[in-house]
Amino acid sequence: WSIALLQLRSGDFENGWKGYEWRWQLKDELATARFFSQPRWDGSDISGKTVLLHSEQGFGDTIQFARYAPLVADLGATVIIECQRELVSLLRSVKGVHTVIARDDEAPPFDIHCPLLSLPSVFGTKLETIPGKVPYISADQAAIQLWRDKIISAPAAPRIGLAWSGNPKKPTDRFRSCPLDAFIPLSGVGDITFFSLQKGAAARQAGTLSEDLKILDYTDKINDFSDTAALVQNLDLVITVDTAVAHLAGALGKPVWILLPFVSDWRWMRDREDSPWYPTMRLFRQRSSGDWESVMSRVSECLREFVSP
Numbered sequence: 001w002s003i004a005l006l007q008l009r010s011g012d013f014e015n016g017w018k019g020y021e022w023r024w025q026l027k028d029e030l031a032t033a034r035f036f037s038q039p040r041w042d043g044s045d046i047s048g049k050t051v052l053l054h055s056e057q058g059f060g061d062t063i064q065f066a067r068y069a070p071l072v073a074d075l076g077a078t079v080i081i082e083c084q085r086e087l088v089s090l091l092r093s094v095k096g097v098h099t100v101i102a103r104d105d106e107a108p109p110f111d112i113h114c115p116l117l118s119l120p121s122v123f124g125t126k127l128e129t130i131p132g133k134v135p136y137i138s139a140d141q142a143a144i145q146l147w148r149d150k151i152i153s154a155p156a157a158p159r160i161g162l163a164w165s166g167n168p169k170k171p172t173d174r175f176r177s178c179p180l181d182a183f184i185p186l187s188g189v190g191d192i193t194f195f196s197l198q199k200g201a202a203a204r205q206a207g208t209l210s211e212d213l214k215i216l217d218y219t220d221k222i223n224d225f226s227d228t229a230a231l232v233q234n235l236d237l238v239i240t241v242d243t244a245v246a247h248l249a250g251a252l253g254k255p256v257w258i259l260l261p262f263v264s265d266w267r268w269m270r271d272r273e274d275s276p277w278y279p280t281m282r283l284f285r286q287r288s289s290g291d292w293e294s295v296m297s298r299v300s301e302c303l304r305e306f307v308s309p
Helices: 002-010 013-025 059-073 085-091 116-122 141-150 180-188 201-207 225-232 244-252 292-307
Strands: 050-054 078-083 097-102 112-115 159-163 193-196 237-241 256-260 281-285
Touching: 002 013, 013 116, 050 059, 050 116, 059 078, 059 085, 059 097, 059 116, 059 244, 078 085, 085 097, 085 225, 112 116, 141 225, 159 244, 180 193, 180 201, 180 292, 225 244, 237 244, 244 256, 244 281, 256 292, 281 292
Parallel strands: 050 078, 050 112, 078 097, 159 193, 159 237, 237 256, 256 281
Antiparallel strands: none
């Protein structure tokens, strides 16, 4: 498993995807194996068959690998996606998807199944063949307008969304998340309107920095990821730690800057400032463990260029 992560991080996808299947045997239950009477897809002909693609791990993983659903549909299959309930309405926008259900819903009849994160292995994905075209997810136009109306009173200066915390239940979250006050240096860049995209307990931090970092918070009106997507579509840029918001903005084709810990997840690879998974994404990496200060310093410099190109 560890070797596979190193291979994926270095771009050796041919071997990395094979080893990634060892996740089913991890004691920490990164992924819980699902058992169906129907066979698991191994890349064989699925023309005319109904395929269940089921999510695993976190929201971001589901968003990232939903990009493979259109490729499955292009093989002549009827595609069902089973995912977290908070993502159901959003994933209905993915091209080629016939039905989207929540994990605890009863699935309609299907012939074959596949975990979402096993699809790169099935398709033999290499670094140069990553299906990286964006957007592959879209927000409802009516919802976009509703959010435009909600924030119409906010200054029309560059509107930038911020997210600073991931799921605290994830063992590595203490490395990838940072306190909102780490973003205070961005407040001196210029005429910018910041919006909170943060949900969960960490969202409360948005109400504690009114003097140091003025951030507008409409997150109490966000019910699921479709709402977040509609809000993001009304923004000019998203700046976020490594959490689902990063994947959402990237899948929508919005400019997104992701702030990465010194030892980042395999999917962000090594020594890159871009991502082959998301063409509109820019990576800012810590130079040493816990060093958010240098990250925010570089972000501030780039933000000045973004605001005044």
